[in-house]
Amino acid sequence: MRNIKIKDKCKDCALYSDGKLFCAQLSGDELCELSNQSRTLSMKRGDTLENEALAHWPIVAIDSGVLSMQHLLQDGRKTIAALFMRGDIIDLRNISNRNRGALIALGNVDVCRLSPKIFEQIMGHNPDAQKVIWENLRDQAFRAMDHSGDIAKKQALEKLASFIFECRNRQVGFTDGDLVKIPVRRIDLAEYLGMQPETVSRCFKDLEKRGVLEAPSLNALKLLNVPMLRRIANGDKDVLANESRIRVLKIA
Amino acid sequence: MRNIKIKDKCKDCALYSDGKLFCAQLSGDELCELSNQSRTLSMKRGDTLENEALAHWPIVAIDSGVLSMQHLLQDGRKTIAALFMRGDIIDLRNISNRNRGALIALGNVDVCRLSPKIFEQIMGHNPDAQKVIWENLRDQAFRAMDHSGDIAKKQALEKLASFIFECRNRQVGFTDGDLVKIPVRRIDLAEYLGMQPETVSRCFKDLEKRGVLEAPSLNALKLLNVPMLRRIANGDKDVLANESRIRVLKIA
């Protein structure tokens, strides 16, 4: 009877229903215990996980939607330091909130606050679960490092191209490959890439003009020339050189 | 006898001699086994851990020195995506080398390539070791996210100020607090922060002119006004406003 109740709570959650994710690795008892001691939460755009809430529930698992870690500067400049999506587990235990960003939803987000006690028990005893969560954290770390590399020296067009690949790599299910869903708004995208919304807009237009992609809507792209997009993302200046040659011809 | 031999190999290594780090958590048998199956390596500036070597030894622990993860763009632009120091353990198992940077030493670096097999065994059975390594990976992840936030929207002076705090937070031992060691060269610093060496140089001069710090040598700083440095790092425009007011006065 209790099991049935738990099934109700967890059965539609990605963490359980996707065999590769955390809760799918648990035994019946483990899942039951974790489920009972954890709390789900539905957030909508702009909702923040407050520090006091995080003090009690420092482990957050994402079922669906996009959660951002935002840093705010004194004068209002904002940056999105990381994006968390389906399957990501954020462990903020003992992370001083100095120098830690705020966790803010970028749309409708379903999360599950996991009981630290049960989580730690499972970490200690279930190698499969441990492996899943270790790989998830590694992904987060290397993704953040990649992202640092991307925004450090790349120019606007190249950053955007890299971001499109990041979206393609992270999207679940259909791997059509030429259809990419952009799960965030332009304004969030700009903050994630360290640029202005105006610049993002101009860069999308630029990519369309070059015939690299078309953007039927604000959150979907159809890639028309993946190799060229790759070259742009890798900072190949030949691609851009074409453009300036054209401009020169026009002027001449 | 064998134990004595192992002591020779490991006794001066930070991972063992610093009680907070990984190898200090191991039982005698575990340390013995891990030591026998692992390989130390001394690197000097510019040395790279090659992909084929990493395929066999994908887990790298840093004893001393600074190791960088570098991304290279087509046209030669380089960025340092992350800095690894004493105690950091880099786990590259199953990380596709596409989109992964190269690991390059920025000076003399002593590393230990850990046996994946033994490492995994220890992960499974030793909760203390597991905890240490989990926290280390979390540090790496959150540090990378912080860094992304720093370089995304901050301007040059602010990035440099943030970097000085990062160095202060990471330096071991003496917490004088006003003395900060810069463990990398200017040129590496520039690549880590996504700026030009020229700009780095100008910014250090600027900070000296403002009386925030003095730089007796290239790799040591003495902080004179920590609160102001903090405000600069946090993007407080009032500090910079002073400067422009001065400039305005000068012009007027």
Add this chain to the structure above:
DNA sequence: CGGCAAGTTGAGCCAGGTCAACTCCGGTGG
């Protein structure tokens, strides 16, 4: 002491930030 890489300084320029005006779209209330 010579040679070379790292670091600094100065001058000019451009990618992208800034500001302002406008359009588009989804949600809300009469």
Add this chain to the structure above:
DNA sequence: CCACCGGAGTTGACCTGGCTCAACTTGCCG
């Protein structure tokens, strides 16, 4: 059902922080 509203996105014109290039100085190592 439509009018209205506010936030998101776009477009154009302008401006500036930091990149670029070149010349120079400094520091390190054999």
